[in-house]
Amino acid sequence: MSGLAVESLFRVDGIVALVTGGGTGIGLMIAKALALNGAKKVYITGRRAEVLENAAKQSPHGNIVPLQGDVTSKESLVALAEHVRKEDGYLNLLVANAGSSGPGSGSLPHGLKEEKKKTVKEFQEEAMKTPMEDWDNCLRINVTSVFYNVMAFLDLLDEGNKRALYYGGDVKSQVIVTSSVAAYMKARGSGFAYRASKAGVTHMVQTLVTVFGEYGLNIRLNTIAPGLFPSGMAAAFMNYVEEAKKTGRADSSFIPEGRFGREEDMAGTILYLASRAGSYANGAASLIDGGRLSQTSASW
Ligand SMILES: NC(=O)c1ccc[n+]([C@@H]2O[C@H](COP(=O)([O-])OP(=O)(O)OC[C@H]3O[C@@H](n4cnc5c(N)ncnc54)[C@H](OP(=O)(O)O)[C@@H]3O)[C@@H](O)[C@H]2O)c1
Numbered sequence: 001m002s003g004l005a006v007e008s009l010f011r012v013d014g015i016v017a018l019v020t021g022g023g024t025g026i027g028l029m030i031a032k033a034l035a036l037n038g039a040k041k042v043y044i045t046g047r048r049a050e051v052l053e054n055a056a057k058q059s060p061h062g063n064i065v066p067l068q069g070d071v072t073s074k075e076s077l078v079a080l081a082e083h084v085r086k087e088d089g090y091l092n093l094l095v096a097n098a099g100s101s102g103p104g105s106g107s108l109p110h111g112l113k114e115e116k117k118k119t120v121k122e123f124q125e126e127a128m129k130t131p132m133e134d135w136d137n138c139l140r141i142n143v144t145s146v147f148y149n150v151m152a153f154l155d156l157l158d159e160g161n162k163r164a165l166y167y168g169g170d171v172k173s174q175v176i177v178t179s180s181v182a183a184y185m186k187a188r189g190s191g192f193a194y195r196a197s198k199a200g201v202t203h204m205v206q207t208l209v210t211v212f213g214e215y216g217l218n219i220r221l222n223t224i225a226p227g228l229f230p231s232g233m234a235a236a237f238m239n240y241v242e243e244a245k246k247t248g249r250a251d252s253s254f255i256p257e258g259r260f261g262r263e264e265d266m267a268g269t270i271l272y273l274a275s276r277a278g279s280y281a282n283g284a285a286s287l288i289d290g291g292r293l294s295q296t297s298a299s300w
Helices: 006-010 025-035 050-058 074-087 121-129 132-154 154-162 192-215 235-246 263-273
Strands: 018-019 043-045 064-068 095-096 175-176 220-226 285-288
Touching: 018 025, 018 074, 025 043, 025 050, 025 064, 025 095, 025 263, 043 050, 043 074, 050 064, 074 154, 095 132, 132 154, 132 192, 175 192, 175 263, 192 220, 220 263, 263 285
Parallel strands: 018 043, 018 095, 043 064, 095 175, 175 220, 220 285
Antiparallel strands: none
16 A cells, blocks of 8 residues: 555554543544544543443443543542553553643633723733632643543553554654634733643643753653633633624634634644654644634734
């Protein structure tokens, strides 16, 4: 088969992957894409066992495996890694996807044109209502847990390199972190803690790429920066946008593609990164937003 044929470039035959937050939303889109395109096993993790069990049924091959765990607990991450160590002994792909939207900006408006500007006092009062713990929780799941998640699975990813089954073992083990367009946005929209967390985790990934290179660890790291995809987390914002469309406050100038992301968009992105096709990507950020960032004040 030609090395340039789609089967050779984009399949993920034989890999063992683990997707945190894989029971719902973007994580489930990712897990399904891997499971339906050759993965030997795709562990999906989250705190709710029933959600995971139902999600696992979505692969006809029985290769999505639910694994309950809380990524904000170091003990839980170590237990997840221990389970994979006993069952498989290696991991080819870790998708650190679990996340939280964190505290909103209170009634500070979303990124669409709003009627009334706030006074300094109103702005200040609104911002100060948010408990600091809400910021801490957001950073804990979106940044801190990603660091410990990577470290808990590091030896298994190393083993993944030694036992890579596909394409002569030349697709190196990888961590993919679900970041967000929020990492780059400056205009009003998602909360400040969420923005800071996604920018922070994006930079942390860049730092890990550099340090892993210096240490010769041979484990790649990349980020995905999705725009708006249907999920429990995104529902409120998507409803808001739908409403704004009706009143003419959002149109295709909001998302040039004129639609939210679909599971096929996420599947294409993850299959590119996880397969031979994306095996030269290391430290890359895959923006998948239908053009949303081009329509707003952003640092991309
Ligand atoms: N949807 C979008 O438009 C969008 C855009 C950009 C980025 N993202 C990012 O995409 C990722 C997935 O979000 P989503 O939109 O798909 O929302 P979602 O469906 O609400 O997914 C969040 C997942 O994370 C899991 N999770 C949350 N806290 C956890 C914890 N402490 N331990 C383990 N798992 C935990 C949840 O499962 P349990 O509650 O069962 O634990 C859930 O499966 C997030 O990092 C988010 O920031 C989403």
